[in-house]
Amino acid sequence: MAHASIQSDEAPDDTKSYRFTPTQDWFSFNVDAWKILFPRVQSPHPRVLEIGSWEGRSAVFLATELCGEGGEVVCIDHFDLMQSAAGRERYSKITHNLSLTGKRFRILDEFSFPALMVLLKEEMDYPNPGYDWIYVDGSHEADDTFLDGELVWRLARKGAIVIFDDYHWDKEPADSIHHPKRGIDAFMTLHRGEFDVLSSPEQYQVVLQKTTEMRIGFLAKEVGHGLDRALGYGIHVALTVDASYAMAAGVVIRGCIKHTSARITFYIVDLGLSLGDRQRLESCTKSANDATAVFVTLPQGGLTAKGGKTWAKLDMIPVLPVERVLYLDADVLVRADLRSLWDIDLVGRPLGTVRDVGFPMGHEGMHRGPYFNAGVLLMDLARIRTEWDALTATAETLLGAEYADQDALNTHFRDTWLPLPMKWNAQGLGTYAELQSADRALIEAGLSEMKNAAIVHFTGPVNPAMEHIMNPYLQPYTAKPWGYVGAPGHPYTSEWWKALDETPWAGWRLTDEHKEYCASERGKAMQSACQRFTDKVRSVTDVA
Template identity: 60%
Template structure:
């Protein structure tokens, strides 16, 4: 039976009047249209029947341009009713006069076709997705999961039949169980725009589109995202360095797309500081943080917490890690650094700008700064016993663990460009010396990682040292980082963390002056 749908205006669409399960949604759906920011929205619909909702979306959401893909199995044309529905939807979409496509398959194979096609698209994804297919809970969950991978950031995703009354709500034959499972799995990745009592579940996606897998002939696109190996970043942090670590972590998260796991080796953080560090990355859903405790018989417990950098080798559950001191500021993506070919060596590091060939108490040879290290932990662990033995014998070395690492890996490291660990900017880096002149210092003019070397609170002797002026210090110490070209950038990033506004508090200056130096504080 033909009828004129509210979405059809004056066009004689062919819909069955007794099968109008959509029109009551028109008012609510229309109120959601302003949330769609694309001028030419792409719509995906799972379970289209005769196309009533599809026609409405083409005539309204896509009135100025856009397209729709409709998925329905139409009984695989084995029934007369299925064949009639297929003919009607094609006629109705043709009358709508907008770009459309019908995939006459069950939802999963159809979605797999679309997923594979979208891998090669220059502008993949959909802005509006309507899931109204199978009522089976597992089917609904699977439809939602595959469709979610096609949803762009900001997309509206609608599940139908959440409060369907044909089956018990806790039944595997009711979509609610599947929808609830989907909601639990993707918690934090969406804004829910409806209540539990509503018949439809409407979500606005908060995360970027991620298909999450590849097929063989599309393997040249997005390998890192599909394989999901991600980047592992480690820091050693105590209470004195908690705020600095937040800047290091936030600046990595701001500049580096893709999956990141931060491993924070806990040198005495408070519960509140841990919460704040977690909140620092809460704006991203593809980034996680894991706190690792030091074992009781570790070097740090015997020689001091500064040696936690060596204890870290045993306790991190990965084979490759990018270690960052908690006093760095990352200005561009670390992906290229992460992908550095170690050429069979154990680590990569940048030369030490202050002591390019070491110092008086260590053999003269190329000497690296240990504030930024790309580590092959699997290789390093093969000689870990030897490394720890050396640490104990050199426990009084001038620059402690940095001297140990340089001696142990003297022939086993790859030199990084100084842009990955720009040290001494505005202070000692500007003073000429034969060793320093051999370095490519120009790389530090636009660094990818800025390293604020020096103590948090310099001593009077350091402040008055006529050979290094201005004094080398951390931005958050009582002196700040005078003369450093990137100290204002550091404070700018701080305002994106839970420590924002701390500089303007009346008690801040007094608190930092009262804090004692931590034994975790690196010497350089």
């Protein structure tokens, strides 16, 4: 049975001496190297965990030196399960030695696996869980060492120092299953990207500093909170992206990661990305341990092939390897934690989405009634797939519709979609959302929600036609920040550019490439406008 914590508030008893076996000092040569690491421990009252404590020589050092101003030391050692005289003697010595320090300590006389399971269960309800310094010096078997490392990693706080002993042990061949090196190497391979290595290859010990947040990864029955995270349930975000929207998609991904406190898998539907685009988008997820990118290729012959890339959000429905997804247009700016959106109960509806600000009751040619914008869709894919044939049949009849996929989705799901708070798809900010209309008055309460937008949607073209820019009745016009004229009326334009500078496209606004792009698109807009003007004049004069 594991022994309880022993608390001592008394000063160390200098009249007694430590009981260490002089010929069993396998620790003291580490003292100087360890002291150099102490400034890296940020907690004023460090929590120390040690596997393989023997008589407590390293534990006493940590209790008196690292925990001098407070903290605690937890020692795990099986002490031969108290079934041998030598094991009982070591237990007596470590208890005596730690008691002399006057510091808080605890000894668990168990093998490391059951003892660590006890600690993991306890930490689930601890107000400030985790350890700041962990020393692994137990079994020399490679698999045992790997298992010790895996379990203590779940107890290690972000920034914790984790030390593996005996990396260059000379009692067995280094490549043997009976040598800890193989277990340590396997652990480091599995957790690559989650730590900084502080030791050199020649050192006898491997010293790591954890760079990711603590994650226990499971729950005991008696603990009722944090179930989704323990089960590994994360958020699935889907984007449909071609080369012209790759940079904007990077902003979407970065915003999701920056503001969301949950694991995210991004399903990026590749509509013609270059290898460089894919690498940059994937690198957007590398800054966070809880984010990954999966690139998806659509089957040939679908709606996208017939009607264009805007239909990809429908074609992705049968091929995404999940049953629930949050679809985001690549022209949005995420400003809030997506967990609260993801957790919305769709109450059996196939999708949740936000009313369209431009056409709250639909547009000419559509059935009059609540009409949603398809830029943000919380989708129950399992439910939608049960009516896939009917959905595609509807879409086939609307391939030439004014708003394409959006019209098809509104037609098919006319009476079954769940309205979401409008802050999750804030459209037309600084532009048409400010204009009054009879239909817009019906969503006045929702429009006020958009003042604190959780997801900003930059609706409108990337590069607007010259007529729109010149038309005094369309001011300010809608456009996207990265187009040739920017989005001058939009309150979140500057924030979008700041977000871009947190992606691999940082600084693009100041590059010659951006200047050349804007000049080229301005030229195209002028040329197209002149051609339309010429065609109009010709049509009038020909009639005359």
